[in-house]
Amino acid sequence: MSKKRLFATDLDGTFIGDDDAMFALWRQLKERDLIIAFSTGRHLQSIESFYAEKKFSGLADVCICMVGTDIHFLGDDGYQLDQAWHSVISEGWNKEAVEQILSAIPEARMQDVQWQSPFKSSYYLEDKVEQHLQTINEQLEKAGLCAKVVYSAGKFLDLLPIRSGKGEAVKFVAQRLGVEPCDVVTCGDTGNDLDMMRSELGFRGIAVGNAADELKSFKASHVYHASSHFAAGIQEGLHAYGWIKPEIVAST
Secondary structure (H helix, E strand, C coil), X not given: CCCCCEEEECCECCCECCHHHHHHHHHHHHHCCCEEEEECCXXXXXXXXXXXXXXXXXXXXXXXXXXXXXXXXXXXXXEEECHHHHHHHHCCCCHHHHHHHHCCCCCCEECCHHHCECCEEEEECCCCHHHHHHHHHHHHHHCCCCEEEEEECCCEEEEEECCCCHHHHHHHHHHHHCCCHHHEEEEECCHHHHHHHCHHHCCEEEECCCCCHHHHCCCCCCEEECCCXXXXXXXXXXXXXXXXXXXXXXXX
């Protein structure tokens, strides 16, 4: 392959979910010398636990963690946190002020400390969702705060720096590695993956067959909606884009 291509995928419910299909897809990705990025809500330690649990051969070239707020590039000594990305997303971000707004919403329950970071405030929200999301956005605007409100899977609520998110993180990685937007494919299954599929980014996307309604309902010419589930759905989409050959037996 003469030009660089970047493959960025969510983990849980997308790359993960069918081990046989996942390992078959991984072999194909490695054979084609693609730049592989995991773009996930997990932190790096959780990804490394996944590697160990599944006895993975090889590592992703990039780990975009905590819903696009941390980026780790693989080097000779393992993964290295990219501080330049934190400099980009820190502008205008006020975590304490954002959390003060959320403290007035009792239905928004803060997630465990392992899912929090200086650039990410995460909650569970399952009741009166539309009402509370509207209130949060109104209060942020009233307070003059810049924050990205990301809701996914019917329960996960993340407040992030306005310049962050999975889409902007993948864009940053592509630019850093010299990959053109037209040579980027992103994959996902829930609402926080929609950020990687915004048309203005210039990427192509794959929604796996088991995607949540919030992603299934997103219809756009640059997004392929697979019928197969999990990694088999990714394989189906990559084959449609001409990136890999159809070697996996689809599971639905």
